[in-house]
Amino acid sequence: MRQSVRVKTLKIDDRDVGAREDQTLLEVCRENGIFIPALCHLDGLTPVGACRLCLVEVKGQRRLLPACVTRVEEGMEVNTATERLKKYRRQILELFFSERNHICSVCVSNGHCELQSLAQQLGVDHVHFPYRYPRLPVDASHDRFVIDHNRCILCTRCVRVCDEIEGAHTWDVMGRGINARVITDLNKPWGESESCTSCGKCVHVCPTGALVEKGRSVAEMAKRRQFLPYLTLMREGKQ
Amino acid sequence: MSLSDEARQKIQEIAARYPRRISATIPALYVAQAEYGGWLPKEAMVEVAEELDVPPSHVFGVATFYTLFYKEPVGKHVVQLCTNLACMLCGAETLQQHLERKFNIKINGSIRDGTTADGTFTVLPVECLAACGGAPCMIVDTEYYENLTIEKVDKILTQIATQPTVFFKP
Numbered sequence: 561m562r563q564s565v566r567v568k569t570l571k572i573d574d575r576d577v578g579a580r581e582d583q584t585l586l587e588v589c590r591e592n593g594i595f596i597p598a599l600c601h602l603d604g605l606t607p608v609g610a611c612r613l614c615l616v617e618v619k620g621q622r623r624l625l626p627a628c629v630t631r632v633e634e635g636m637e638v639n640t641a642t643e644r645l646k647k648y649r650r651q652i653l654e655l656f657f658s659e660r661n662h663i664c665s666v667c668v669s670n671g672h673c674e675l676q677s678l679a680q681q682l683g684v685d686h687v688h689f690p691y692r693y694p695r696l697p698v699d700a701s702h703d704r705f706v707i708d709h710n711r712c713i714l715c716t717r718c719v720r721v722c723d724e725i726e727g728a729h730t731w732d733v734m735g736r737g738i739n740a741r742v743i744t745d746l747n748k749p750w751g752e753s754e755s756c757t758s759c760g761k762c763v764h765v766c767p768t769g770a771l772v773e774k775g776r777s778v779a780e781m782a783k784r785r786q787f788l789p790y791l792t793l794m795r796e797g798k799q
Numbered sequence: 800m801s802l803s804d805e806a807r808q809k810i811q812e813i814a815a816r817y818p819r820r821i822s823a824t825i826p827a828l829y830v831a832q833a834e835y836g837g838w839l840p841k842e843a844m845v846e847v848a849e850e851l852d853v854p855p856s857h858v859f860g861v862a863t864f865y866t867l868f869y870k871e872p873v874g875k876h877v878v879q880l881c882t883n884l885a886c887m888l889c890g891a892e893t894l895q896q897h898l899e900r901k902f903n904i905k906i907n908g909s910i911r912d913g914t915t916a917d918g919t920f921t922v923l924p925v926e927c928l929a930a931c932g933g934a935p936c937m938i939v940d941t942e943y944y945e946n947l948t949i950e951k952v953d954k955i956l957t958q959i960a961t962q963p964t965v966f967f968k969p
């Protein structure tokens with residue numbers, strides 16, 4: 561028998577909206593056509609609240625709350641697009657750009673990159689932080705795929721899709737802070753990984769040009785996400 | 800080298816305490832680190848992953864995140880010298896310079912630079928040890944030493960040099 565779902569009503573950007581009690585603010589906003597930028601979130605994967613792009617203002621809360629991991633509450637009053645939030649979002653994007661080497665013009669994902677398109681959408685025309693230009697490796701040891709750490713923003717979508725959906729858990733994150741990096745197995749070359757099933761899900765959930773298919777030239781790497789809603793359904797059905 | 804049966808059993812015991820075996824990663828790594836003489840070579844991480852039946856990438860991620868898991872061989876005794884604010888104000892800098900000169904090492908966080916030529920000590924700078932009331936302070940192996948002076952540090956280290964290593968065991 562279907563359990564009855566409780567409904568909560570709340571205000572988002574001065575609009576009254578209804579939501580199921582188990583929904584997050586991000587889900588409700590998306591259902592209602594309210595735009596909230598998000599890079600680490602991907603429907604079907606466990607939310608981790610890592611990128612902080614989805615921060616919103618909730619009345620009565622001094623802190624900003626990440627919409628992707630905040631559940632709706634009765635009577636909540638949420639603002640998603642104040643000047644302060646817009647400024648912070650731009651700064652977060654700028655920090656991503658300054659942290660590694662995101663050179664769109666020579667990137668295989670140019671034109672198909674979530675980081676790039678969010679920056680365009682939110683009006684990031686300058687990066688006000690000094691670029692770090694780290695020296696990071698590109699691992700092309702896998703037959704079909706490449707990982708370019710220069711483009712990685714550590715959203716951990718690859719880690720989660722590999723663990724939660726493929727069940728291989730080839731990917732993880734090593735180190736901490738500025739030295740953190742995604743790894744395959746014991747930080748071995750990807751091509752030598754014993755657990756990788758070469759399914760390619762990590763490549764297609766990656767928001768940037770960090771995980772790509774081999775043999776793509778500049779701007780050729782569009783990601784295919786058609787499989788995700790299906791997997792989400794399967795997963796929810798199981799729960 | 801590989802984990803002893805005793806260590807493996809210990810890891811199994813620890814894992815049984817948690818609803819999910821993956822939760823035992825940190826204590827299991829401590830068991831392995833003690834077995835391997837105070838540091839974690841990759842083989843040790845593989846063994847921990849096998850013993851817990853969790854992905855090796857996860858174990859590697861945890862081991863590299865936490866600074867108390869050493870990824871290179873350390874000296875017989877690890878000295879964690881607090882160089883954070885309270886200790887710094889109370890003279891940690893003098894202690895640091897003293898030890899650098901005395902042992903001809905560099906206390907900069909690198910295990911290689913911080914290890915004495917005879918391999919007796921590895922001295923590492925650490926952030927607040929949560930013993931600011933006894934600043935300046937240090938931990939040698941698993942023991943806290945507080946209100947340090949140059950004389951006190953010299954005495955403590957001379958004494959410990961000949962004693963066996965004490966490993967943290969969960």
Ligand code: FES
Pocket residue numbers: 597598599600601608609610611612613614615626627628629
């Ligand atoms: S989408 Fe919410 S923190 Fe990244």
Ligand code: FES
Pocket residue numbers: 881882883884885886887926927928929930931932934935936
């Ligand atoms: S600053 Fe050294 S213990 Fe807190």
